Amino acid sequence: MSKIYHLLSFVTLLFLGLDNSFAQSGKPLFPQKPGLVSYTHRQSFAKDVAATLDTIKALGITDMEFSNLFGKTPEEMRKLLDERNIKCSSFGVGYEELVNKTEEVARKAKVLGASFVRVAWIPHKAPFKLEDAQKAVADFNKAGKILKEQHGLxxxxxxxxxxxQPYQKGTFFDYIVQNTDPKYVSFELDILWAFHPGQNPAKLLNKYPKRFKLMHLKDLRKGVKGDFTGQTSTENDVALGTGQLNIPAILKAAKKAGVQHYYIEDESKAKSVQVPQTMAYLKSLKE
Structure with a gap:
């Protein structure tokens, strides 16, 4: 599987004219290697964790965000990562786990070597309401304080x-950002899930500098119309630079805002082709 990825990466580079020999002069806009979200390879991880990590390492990726340990203990996963010089910098958990098992979440994150703990969904009955946002603010402030002060996470x-969704002069997201304590609550910007409901990811980064520490790199298929459901077909994930998002503008704003980790997330069945294509695109960008 890793050999296939190597071939796809090479072919993609040649096809797009992004190999070093074709690269335009100028300073790279995205000089670092991107990380990867484990969900991208969820089916493969479920079958063979070690082989999937080998595939990811073959791409040159050494930074991971895990939200599932795929049947492994944190200790077992850490051993597999260390053997490949891959780091888990962010550990994703469910909302209820964060709230009710904060200490256990912290233990697992620290065993994995993560510096960040992430939650990606607030339980609610659509549409999202003020009381949902208020509860999340209280829970995030409480758990975030424990994670930071007692565990350094x-x-x-x-x-x-x-x-x-609109709320007063802004959105419920504005409410969450403005009512959580910056000392204890930061954010991971999923650029697709900001664009899909009609937001400009670059403007969000500029609006709340220093609040966004992590980012999910993904693009939305052209022609797809968004809404406030938080749902779209996984096949609407496309390689960066081929969809609707203005990736260069977002990356410039992210750099200015101090984003620390960038993770590629591709939920589609075409990930084996699209992840190398995304990496080639990122490498090609110039300031």
Whole structure:
């Protein structure tokens, strides 16, 4: 499987004219290697964790965000990661786990070597309401304080679209950001799930500098119309630069805002082709 990825990466580079020999002069806009969200390879991880990590390492990816340990203990997963010089920088958990098992979440995150704990969904009955946002604010502040003060971990909430419904002069997402304590609550910007409900990811980064520590890199298929459901077909995930989002503008704003980790997330069946294509695209960008 890793050999296939190597071939796809090479072919993609040649096809797009993004190999070093074709690269335009100028300073790279995205000089670092991107990370990867484990959900991208969820089916493969469920079958063989070690082989999937080998495939990911063959791409040159050494930074991971895990939200599932795929039957492994944190200790077992850490051993597999260390053997490949891959780091788990962010550990994703469910909302209820964060609230009710904060200490256990912290233990697992620290065993994995993560610096961040992330939640990506607030339980609610659609449409998302003020009381949902208020409860999330209280829970995030409480859990975030425990994680930071007792364990040195940073909590991040990952937006998912429904929070951008209008509220007063802004959105419920604005309410969450403005009412959570910056010392204890940060954010992971999923750029697709900001764009899908009609937001401009670059403007969000500019609006709340220093609140976004993590980012999910993904693009939305052209022609797809968004809404506030927080849902779209996984096949609407496309390689960066081929969809609707203005990736260069977002990356410039992210750099200015101090985003620390960037993770590719591709939920589609075409990930084996699209992830190498996304990496080639990122490498090609110039300031």
């Amino acid at each position: 940073t909590f991040c909430y990952h937006n998912h679209g429904y929070e951008f």
